Amino acid sequence: MNAPNNTRFLAQHYIDGRWVDGALGRTIAVINPATGAHLADVAAGTADDVELAVTSAARAFPAWRQTTGTERARYLRAIVTEVEARRERLAMLQSLNNGKPQEEAHMDVDDVIATFRYYAQLAERLDDATTEEVSVPSAEHRVRIRREPCGVAALIVPWNFPMVTTAWKLAPALAAGCTVVLKPSEITPLPELELASAIASVGMPAGVFNAVTGTGADVGAPLVAHPGVAKVSFTGSTGVGQTVMKTASDTLKGVSLELGGKSSIMVFDDADLDLAVELVEAGGFFNSGQMCSATSRVLVARELAPTLLARLVKRVGQIVVGDPFASGVQMGPLVNRAQLERVRGHIEQGIADGARLITGGGRPAGVPEQGFFIAPTIFANVPSTSALWRDEIFGPVLCFREFDTEQEAVELANDSEYGLVATVVTADEARGERVARALEAGVVWVNAPQLIYPQTSWGGYKRSSIGRELGPFGLAAFQEIKQVLTRRQAN
Numbered sequence: 001m002n003a004p005n006n007t008r009f010l011a012q013h014y015i016d017g018r019w020v021d022g023a024l025g026r027t028i029a030v031i032n033p034a035t036g037a038h039l040a041d042v043a044a045g046t047a048d049d050v051e052l053a054v055t056s057a058a059r060a061f062p063a064w065r066q067t068t069g070t071e072r073a074r075y076l077r078a079i080v081t082e083v084e085a086r087r088e089r090l091a092m093l094q095s096l097n098n099g100k101p102q103e104e105a106h107m108d109v110d111d112v113i114a115t116f117r118y119y120a121q122l123a124e125r126l127d128d129a130t131t132e133e134v135s136v137p138s139a140e141h142r143v144r145i146r147r148e149p150c151g152v153a154a155l156i157v158p159w160n161f162p163m164v165t166t167a168w169k170l171a172p173a174l175a176a177g178c179t180v181v182l183k184p185s186e187i188t189p190l191p192e193l194e195l196a197s198a199i200a201s202v203g204m205p206a207g208v209f210n211a212v213t214g215t216g217a218d219v220g221a222p223l224v225a226h227p228g229v230a231k232v233s234f235t236g237s238t239g240v241g242q243t244v245m246k247t248a249s250d251t252l253k254g255v256s257l258e259l260g261g262k263s264s265i266m267v268f269d270d271a272d273l274d275l276a277v278e279l280v281e282a283g284g285f286f287n288s289g290q291m292c293s294a295t296s297r298v299l300v301a302r303e304l305a306p307t308l309l310a311r312l313v314k315r316v317g318q319i320v321v322g323d324p325f326a327s328g329v330q331m332g333p334l335v336n337r338a339q340l341e342r343v344r345g346h347i348e349q350g351i352a353d354g355a356r357l358i359t360g361g362g363r364p365a366g367v368p369e370q371g372f373f374i375a376p377t378i379f380a381n382v383p384s385t386s387a388l389w390r391d392e393i394f395g396p397v398l399c400f401r402e403f404d405t406e407q408e409a410v411e412l413a414n415d416s417e418y419g420l421v422a423t424v425v426t427a428d429e430a431r432g433e434r435v436a437r438a439l440e441a442g443v444v445w446v447n448a449p450q451l452i453y454p455q456t457s458w459g460g461y462k463r464s465s466i467g468r469e470l471g472p473f474g475l476a477a478f479q480e481i482k483q484v485l486t487r488r489q490a491n
């Protein structure tokens with residue numbers, strides 16, 4: 001689909017089964033990052049809107065929690081059908097508002113579909129699995145463990161994978177029997193509101209699903225602080241995650257946090273070079289490097305380093321950067337001016353710290369004038385004390401570094417306050433296994449791209465996460481455990 005000339009965007013909150021303006025009538029401007037053009041003004045929510053949304057979710061909870069898993073699965077499958085029907089529009093809005101190329105935008109929509117489909121299955125299975133008999137060493141007592149929905153869940157998401165980070169929370173929350181208030185990123189509300197409209201169209205009872213748009217300070221903070229919210233599931237930066245956890249402690253509500261990363265791809269001396277180049281490129285430049293899972297530290301066996309670097313530089317020079325709707329474009333802009341300035345600042349600081357700029361670093365040729373573009377960038381000789389090496393850059397910037405031994409490679413990868421993911425490229429299966437075990441990371445890909453199946457797990461060690469999303473873990477995040485111990489009646 002091409003970028004539309006004339007399209008109407010959803011711009012209101014969705015509260016208690018209705019589209020409504022914000023209590024104060026204020027709005028936030030939404031920008032197309034490829035052109036800098038103004039796209040829409042969406043409702044800028046406040047604590048008053050949060051109050052209405054939480055109240056509506058709390059009112060809907062008692063009936064929703066009583067529905068069977070099979071009933072909830074029917075709604076989740078209806079959402080799948082609705083998202084499939086809107087696939088092109090959702091992908092168009094994803095590219096338009098986030099700037100990612102159409103191919104990546106379609107992948108995102110397909111991920112949403114796969115996630116809702118998977119949690120529909122888990123919801124169905126809940127009917128048999130909600131109550132589990134536990135064997136205890138007493139003939140007198142019968143003990144059952146029940147898994148119950150935890151209550152109203154606040155879902156707060158970032159802008160880099162709009163709809164995907166939402167689906168990873170929303171599908172399991174609804175499957176578990178929670179009612180929800182979603183707060184999309186103020187930077188990318190357009191695809192999220194279209195997803196909200198898809199969800200609104202399947203006829204769930206009013207209040208089960210609510211969406212309030214606005215800033216972190218005006219909507220996110222009151223949502224986290226609200227005593228009616230039982231659980232906060234947050235994806236975003238580590239700094240804001242810390243604030244969320246502190247605020248949540250006032251009302252002692254549960255938190256799940258998916259935060260930043262500074263991950264490595266490790267290329268061993270026996271690696272298939274074509275595969276290594278492909279994986280380094282994707283790990284660094286997919287979504288313009290705006291990925292929590294970016295493998296921005298490239299650790300390479302010393303003997304392979306000159307060849308790999310030369311191959312990479314050649315390959316990176318061929319990446320087509322530009323309008324996300326243009327055919328053949330592989331990398332779009334960064335999401336906004338602030339992000340562009342932040343990444344530029346890191347590049348300048350890296351140079352000042354003594355890192356060697358190998359390629360990129362500036363604005364690529366031939367891109368739309370006002371867009372927030374930056375060329376794929378590679379640094380070598382990056383001091384391990386520099387921010388370029390230690391901090392999450394969240395842009396298309398790779399740091400290249402040699403290692404001599406497997407142990408050194410593992411130590412370099414683990415030398416981070418984050419521990420989200422890692423990629424290992426080696427022909428030696430035993431080494432792949434050994435290194436995967438030694439890494440402090442929540443996901444390790446061995447000779448494989450960054451595939452994330454909804455059936456598995458998502459999240460990391462250290463400052464990258466609290467808890468896990470996806471798989472049964474994602475569902476458990478929205479459940480309370482209740483033990484029921486009954487004294488057996490004497491016959």
Ligand code: NAD
Pocket residue numbers: 156157158159160161165183184185186214215216217219220221224235236237238240241243244258259260261291292293392394420459464465
């Ligand atoms: P951010 O932390 O600035 O914002 C995330 C969300 O939190 C937004 O909706 C924002 O409005 C809201 N928010 C801001 N302040 C808040 C507050 N005080 N209380 C409650 N909510 C508040 O992050 P971002 O810039 O939107 O996203 C980029 C970050 O997200 C990166 O650090 C990236 O690594 C991380 N991320 C992590 C994962 C993961 O799965 N680990 C996935 C995607 C993105």
